[in-house]
Amino acid sequence: MATFNFELVSPERVLFSGDVDAVVLPATEGDMTVLAGHSPVMTALKTGFLVITSTPGNGRRILVRGGFADVNQNGLTVLAERALPEEELTQEILDHEILTAEMHYDASNEPATKQAAESAIAQLREAKAALNF
Amino acid sequence: MPSLKDLRNRIASVKATQKITKAMQMVAAAKLRRAQTAAEAARPYAERMAAVLGNIASGVIVGPETPRLLAGTGSDRVHLLVVCTAERGLCGAFNSSIARLARDHANRLMAEGKTVKIICVGKKGYDILRRQFVQQIIELIDLRSVRQLGFEQGDMIAQKVLARFEAGEFDVATLFYSRFRSVIAQIPTAQQIIPAQIEATGTSSDAVYDYEPDEGEILTTLLPRNLTVQIFRALLENAASEQGARMSAMDSATRNAGEMIKKQTMTYNRSRQAMITKELIEIISGAEAL
Structure with a gap:
């Protein structure tokens, strides 16, 4: 290939x-x-x-x-x-990332950024689930 | 003529000082290595960023649609100086040379009748600039509590600068920091960050780029990020420069202390010898007189 x-x-x-x-x-x-x-x-x-x-x-x-x-x-x-x-991901890091994303979500008023933050949260939650934390 | 005890005390105190400067030099050397690696690790990102930005920006025709971070506000009445210095002293001329560069810049702008605003990053620069520019300094960003410089600090400063730019508080922003060339050479540098200065890349490809989302949108997200990267890079360069400057300053301080000890010891030994000789003469002449 x-x-x-x-x-x-x-x-x-x-x-x-x-x-x-x-x-x-x-x-x-x-x-x-x-x-x-x-x-x-x-x-x-x-x-x-x-x-x-x-x-x-x-x-x-x-x-x-x-x-x-x-x-x-x-x-x-x-x-x-x-x-x-x-391999460097830990539950703490993910939780911190989710928290930051949620803060972004709460802080913004524009639909575009809100949507981006929302999808980020979803992605991070998914990652957390996938890694069995 | 100082007494022997005075001399002994003096030698002891210089020796103690020498121990401190020696320790500071070694600490600075260890920190320098770390700071230098960090600065070097950050370089690829900044370079790629500049290349990518140059690639896009070279294709953009400046018009009313162009983001203001790239095109500017159309005037240059109010200047913002972001002066990055260290939080600690005892590092030779490091802080003062950055401050001097900023001061000259500010004086020149003010002579031209422009308004100057200053943001100080680092306490030492603030201490120096406050003497002359109390009214101009609008903010002091303190990084003393930060142990390891991260991207977050660059981001934090960039957000503050951006918020002021969005609010129309200034037209042109210039960043002052010290570029790290080597342990003995740190170059105080002024770099214009808003409007962004883009180096035209010679290798701009003829291939047609696809943009996802569109070009303008990418540019509007890329430009603030570029600002963050520039500031972050300046902070890292500054950190390395500070340690380098401290290392060489402490090295010469240690050497000076060594010289002083040598001189004082010589005087001490001489006067001790002189005293012994004097006592001997007294005894001998006393015996002769009998």
Whole structure:
């Protein structure tokens, strides 16, 4: 399977850099999978899991919150405001994230941001359930 | 002529000071390593962000629809200076050189008849600038309680700046901080953050980009985030610079203390010897007189 270069950076560090087969992005308009040779696209991300597949049938999941994905001829670059690999997730972190999202929800009056916060909360709850906390 | 006891006391006190400066130097060295790694880890994000932003912005034609963070308010009457300094002193000229840069900038703007507002991040810069710009300083952001600089602090400052910008309190914002070049070289830097200065990327692709959601919407979310990233980066660079400056300041302080001890010990030994000689002469001449 053709591979392409993928980089995941958060403000604090570079989380992933290397060749991969496919990456599933939690884009604002719905999840999308990027494969090698994808046409150039720039999309905003919502809160959710990003799945990296570097060997068939073997994915690595990373929780991202907000950010951008940039696909160009050089590969895929994801700028995540906050990124947490699945193995580093704990109940405390998730609870904290949910609390922040809820605060965002309560603080805003615009329907768009409210909706975004709502979906973030749903995603985080789902993640919590999936990880059996 | 100080007595022997005075000299002994003086030597002991300089030695104690030297121990402190030595310890501070070593602490700064350890902290510097951490701060430097953090600053370096943050660099890729800032660079990618600049590249992505440059990519989009180069395709945008400035019009009434363009976000004001990019195009500006159309005037430059009120300037906001965000001055980032350290919370602690004893780091050589670090704080004062940033403050001096900001002061010169403010004086020049005021001479041109512009209004200047100042936000101080860090207490030391506030202490210096308050002497001249009490009326201009509108806020002091204290980061003393922060142990490990995180993205949240950058975000917090950016939100404050943005809120003021949205409220129309200023037209142009400039960020002052010290760029970390090496342990001995920290460069005080002024960087305009609003309106955003975008470097045109030479590698702008000819390929047609798809935007999801549309271009304008991405730009409106990307620009505030870019501001946060710039401020966060400035904070990290500043932290590394501060430790670097402290390290070299404490290094020279330790060396000076060493020199002083050497000199004082020499005087001490000399006067001790002189006293012994004097006593001997007294005894000998006393014996001769008999």
